[in-house]
Amino acid sequence: MSKGGNRNLSLIIAVIAIGLIYSIRLFYLQVIDTSYVEFANANSKKILTIHPNRGLIYDRHNKLIAFNDNFYDLSISYPFSLKNFDTIGFCNILNISKENFIERLKKAEKTVYKGSATFYKNLEYYKYAALQERMYEFGKFYIEIKTDRMYKTNSGAHVLGYIGEISKKQLEKQNEDGYYSKGDFIGLAGLEKYYEKDLRGIKGEEVILVDSRGRQQGSYLKGKFDKTPVSGKKVTTTLDLMLQEYASKLMQNKAGSVVAIEPSTGEILTLVSSPAYKPEALTIRNKKLNYGKLLNDPTLPLYNRAVTAAYPPGSVFKLLNGLIGLEEEVIYPETTFPCYRGYSIANLHVNCHPHPQNLDLRGAVANSCNAYFCNTFKEIIENPKYKNTRDAYIHWRNFMLQFGLDNKLGSDINFESEGNIPTPEFYDKMHNNRWGFTRIISLSIGQGEILITPLQMANVISAIANRGYYYTPHCIKKIDDKNAIPVKFKTKHKINIKKEHFEVVVEGMKQTLINGTAARTGIEGIEICGKTGTVQNPHGKNHAVFMCFAPKDNPKIAIACIVENAGYGATWAAPIATLMIEKYLKRDTVSSKPEMEERILKAYLLKTPKSKDSVEKKNELEREEINNQKTDTSKRKTTKTNFKNVALITEKLALNKNERKKNN
Numbered sequence: 001m002s003k004g005g006n007r008n009l010s011l012i013i014a015v016i017a018i019g020l021i022y023s024i025r026l027f028y029l030q031v032i033d034t035s036y037v038e039f040a041n042a043n044s045k046k047i048l049t050i051h052p053n054r055g056l057i058y059d060r061h062n063k064l065i066a067f068n069d070n071f072y073d074l075s076i077s078y079p080f081s082l083k084n085f086d087t088i089g090f091c092n093i094l095n096i097s098k099e100n101f102i103e104r105l106k107k108a109e110k111t112v113y114k115g116s117a118t119f120y121k122n123l124e125y126y127k128y129a130a131l132q133e134r135m136y137e138f139g140k141f142y143i144e145i146k147t148d149r150m151y152k153t154n155s156g157a158h159v160l161g162y163i164g165e166i167s168k169k170q171l172e173k174q175n176e177d178g179y180y181s182k183g184d185f186i187g188l189a190g191l192e193k194y195y196e197k198d199l200r201g202i203k204g205e206e207v208i209l210v211d212s213r214g215r216q217q218g219s220y221l222k223g224k225f226d227k228t229p230v231s232g233k234k235v236t237t238t239l240d241l242m243l244q245e246y247a248s249k250l251m252q253n254k255a256g257s258v259v260a261i262e263p264s265t266g267e268i269l270t271l272v273s274s275p276a277y278k279p280e281a282l283t284i285r286n287k288k289l290n291y292g293k294l295l296n297d298p299t300l301p302l303y304n305r306a307v308t309a310a311y312p313p314g315s316v317f318k319l320l321n322g323l324i325g326l327e328e329e330v331i332y333p334e335t336t337f338p339c340y341r342g343y344s345i346a347n348l349h350v351n352c353h354p355h356p357q358n359l360d361l362r363g364a365v366a367n368s369c370n371a372y373f374c375n376t377f378k379e380i381i382e383n384p385k386y387k388n389t390r391d392a393y394i395h396w397r398n399f400m401l402q403f404g405l406d407n408k409l410g411s412d413i414n415f416e417s418e419g420n421i422p423t424p425e426f427y428d429k430m431h432n433n434r435w436g437f438t439r440i441i442s443l444s445i446g447q448g449e450i451l452i453t454p455l456q457m458a459n460v461i462s463a464i465a466n467r468g469y470y471y472t473p474h475c476i477k478k479i480d481d482k483n484a485i486p487v488k489f490k491t492k493h494k495i496n497i498k499k500e501h502f503e504v505v506v507e508g509m510k511q512t513l514i515n516g517t518a519a520r521t522g523i524e525g526i527e528i529c530g531k532t533g534t535v536q537n538p539h540g541k542n543h544a545v546f547m548c549f550a551p552k553d554n555p556k557i558a559i560a561c562i563v564e565n566a567g568y569g570a571t572w573a574a575p576i577a578t579l580m581i582e583k584y585l586k587r588d589t590v591s592s593k594p595e596m597e598e599r600i601l602k603a604y605l606l607k608t609p610k611s612k613d614s615v616e617k618k619n620e621l622e623r624e625e626i627n628n629q630k631t632d633t634s635k636r637k638t639t640k641t642n643f644k645n646v647a648l649i650t651e652k653l654a655l656n657k658n659e660r661k662k663n664n
């Protein structure tokens, strides 16, 4: 072959090769690499978000508490080009005027986010049905299916919380996963907030084709790029719905709270703050109608007293002083102190009620003798093993801290208050560095500057029931049928007081219900150990307090109950707690004390708070609501505000916590 022939052949091969490469590339681009097709169709596709179903919420016995209900929002994609749009037909379906149509469009334009805006919220079903048939004509409009909460119960609102539309601030502050879009719902309070990430699920996507006028032309590439949404996880709570509902009934027409805990696990069985509201009152669709009303209600139903309100504990605090006295070896189980209708020192006299004489520690607990515990507390803080009273007080206070007092417990219920066990610095300041037993004598019997929330009180009684330890109270049992609950709820908090000391105090608590201050409130066949308390309230009638657990051995339930402005603990708080114990341990039986049950159910002890208080608390609730939208650090501030307001109840304000921490 000639040289020229060779060159021609090379040229032909080169041309064929280049052609082949192009053909392969073209084939690849058009047939294999769909990204090219995607690019080509960029102007004619639309991605619709499919909202997942929110996780369902159950009680500890697998009874459904919260579920979902679909509703429909009509949205529009931006820009709103509405050429050749059948406005009249569209307005007829929605039953709105043309003016309203224009108004809605203007409003929508102001709220465009990621290329779309809501035009009509919560479509009535018949409008939704009529629209669906003609949706292809109304190009830029599309329907978003959303889910609202529904409830199987009228109780538990303060625990469950509620969901709501995400705020602008929350949108801006959301983390890198960028999960939320405008108009999305998010847990704003309660368990809905705490377990938001588990409950929310994973969004899906539907890619659809749209024509040049923006009209939907059906699924793109047969749904090849669609993503199926993943439902939120099932959240099983520790609540016992039957007990929760029963406690709500008993607390009806009363102000206060009841918290019941399973001592061996720290699981919250019941948490009632009364007055309450029905969970359904604050669903997405009902919130607008009800929130203002609830906020203005002078009985403060939005306020979660169980975790936010802090009260002086009263006589129930004597249990702790007894335990500390034993551990510090300043008293023994057999120690007796005289009671001369109370206790006198210098020019002070602390009254006591009539009761048998020569009481030892058990008898003093059962009869709630003030003199006994004034003596005990004096021995504790004048203990010669410490260099001075102040030093002894620090040791006493450290015991209190071990019981979870003076701090948020860190449960999964929001707006917990810290309560207050004053620091020595607080008393230094208050008494000009000169203070001793007589200055703080009221701490002997749970009055004075100390403040405890009902949740903390329930935790203390759990720790006593366990004879020296507790688990942080919590409402989560399982997430998606796995027991993978946060580690902090499985961590044992040990109290440095010997088990044998607890047994002595527990014996006294048992006697309380046999021949002590709560003798008539016991339940036959159940060994209940309890302690009554009647807390002085400078604003009116005393608060009734009772804490108890049962049975005495292997306790299954521990309860703290406080009824504001009710009077004696034994009259009002003890029956509520013991009736609950009966209900919980004997399950669905009719109460063995129908008269006591009826008296409690019928009692109306609600007192409308003074207007000044209610205004302050209303403001506080408003701040709380705003705070929902803020970050964690600001949340801490609010709780402090709550704490301050709550202290109104006690008249005495605790020293600013920050200041105290600084002083430490």
Ligand SMILES: [Zn+2]
Pocket (backbone or CB within 6 Å): 339, 341, 342, 352, 353, 355, 368, 369, 370, 371, 372
């Ligand atoms: Zn006495």
